[in-house]
Amino acid sequence: xxxxxxxDARQPYPPGDLAIWVFILAELAVFLVLFAAxxxxxxxxxxxxxxxxxxxxxxxxxxxxxxLITGSWCVARAVAAIRASRARISARWLMAAILTGIGFLIxxxxxxxxxxxxxIDLETxxxxxxxxxxxxxxxxxxxxxxxxxxxVWHKARRGGYSAADHRGMETxxxxxxxxxxxxxxxxxxxxVLR
Amino acid sequence: MSTxxxxxVWLGLMAATALTWTIGRNCGASPLAASAALAIAALxxxxxxxxxxxxxxxxxxxxxxxxxxxxxxxxxxxxxxWLGLR
Numbered sequence: 001x002x003x004x005x006x007x008d009a010r011q012p013y014p015p016g017d018l019a020i021w022v023f024i025l026a027e028l029a030v031f032l033v034l035f036a037a038x039x040x041x042x043x044x045x046x047x048x049x050x051x052x053x054x055x056x057x058x059x060x061x062x063x064x065x066x067x068l069i070t071g072s073w074c075v076a077r078a079v080a081a082i083r084a085s086r087a088r089i090s091a092r093w094l095m096a097a098i099l100t101g102i103g104f105l106i107x108x109x110x111x112x113x114x115x116x117x118x119x120i121d122l123e124t125x126x127x128x129x130x131x132x133x134x135x136x137x138x139x140x141x142x143x144x145x146x147x148x149x150x151x152v153w154h155k156a157r158r159g160g161y162s163a164a165d166h167r168g169m170e171t172x173x174x175x176x177x178x179x180x181x182x183x184x185x186x187x188x189x190x191x192v193l194r
Numbered sequence: 195m196s197t198x199x200x201x202x203v204w205l206g207l208m209a210a211t212a213l214t215w216t217i218g219r220n221c222g223a224s225p226l227a228a229s230a231a232l233a234i235a236a237l238x239x240x241x242x243x244x245x246x247x248x249x250x251x252x253x254x255x256x257x258x259x260x261x262x263x264x265x266x267x268x269x270x271x272x273x274x275x276w277l278g279l280r
Contacts (some may be wrong), residue, residue: 011251011252011253012252012253012256013252013253014247014248014249014252014256014257015247015248015252021256024260025259025260025263028263029263032263032266032267032270035267035270035271036271039270039271039273039274039275040274042274042275042278043274043275043277043278046278050223058215058218058219059215062211062212062214065211065214066208066211069204069207069208069211069238069242070204070208072242072246073200073201073203073204073207076195076200076245076246076248077197077200079248080196080197080200174247177242177246177247180242181242181243181247184235184239184242185235185264185267185268185271187211187214188214188218188231188232188234188235189271191218192214192215192217192218192227192228193228193231193232193275194222194224194227
C-alpha cells in the first residue's frame with residue numbers, strides 16, 4: 001500500500017494503517033477504564049491516596065513526561081523527514097525516539113527499585129496496587145512501542161521508506177504517540193492531583 | 195505539518211510539563227491546582243492528538259473517538275475528584 005505524498009491535504013483517514021487505529025482505540029479504552037478505576041478508588045480512600053502520593057518521586061514523573069514528549073516529537077520529525085525524502089535523517093530521528101524510550105524505562109526502573117528496596121510492592125496498600133499496576137502496564141506499552149520503532153528504524157536505515165511510501169512508519173509513529181498521549185493524562189492523575 | 199510547527203508544539207509541551215510539576219510541588223492539595231493541572235494536561239493531549247498524531251484535517255469520524263476519549267478521561271478523573279471535595 002502506498003501512502004499519500006501530500007501531508008497537509010484534507011485526508012479521510014488518519015496516518016498509518018487503519019488496523020493500528022482500531023488497536024489504538026482499544027488500548028485507549030482500556031486506559032480510560034483504568035483511569036476511572038484509579039479516580040474512584042481515590043475517592044473512597046482519599047486520605048490514603050493523598051498521603052501515599054507524597055511518597056512518589058514527582059521529579060522522576062516530570063522527567064519521564066519530558067522524555068516521552070521528546071520521543072513523540074522525534075517520531076513526528078522522522079515522519080516529516082521521510083515525507084521530504086530525507087531517509088537518513090528520518091532514521092536518525094527514529095533512533096533518537098528509541099533512546100528517549102530507553103531513558104523512560106531507566107528512570108522507571110530507578111523509581112521501582114527505590115520502592116522495592118523500601119519494601120513497597122503491589123500488596124503494600126491500594127494506592128501502590130494502582131500505582132504499580134497502572135504505570136507497569138503503561139511501561140509495557142513503552143517497551144512494545146520501542147520494539148515497533150526499532151523495526152521501523154531498521155527498515156528506514158535500509159531505505160525501505162520513501163516520500164511516496166511510508167505508511168509503515170506512520171503506523172509505528174501513531175502507536176508511539178498513543179503511548180505519549182496516555183502518559184500525559186496519567187502523569188497529573190498519579191503524581192500531581194491532590 | 196511544518197517542522198517549525200512541530201518544534202514549537204514540542205517546546206510548548208515541555209514548558210507545560212514543567213508548569214504542571216511546579217503546580218503540583220508548590221500548590222499542595224487544592225481544587226484550583228488540580229483543575230489547572232488537568233486543564234494543562236487537556237491542552238497537551240489535544241496538541242499531541244492534532245499535531246503529533248497528525249489528526250488535524252483528518253475526517254471527523256476518525257478524530258472524534260480520540261478527542262472523545264480525552265474528554266471521557268478528563269470527566270472520569272474530575273467527577274470523582276469533585277465528589278471528594280464535598
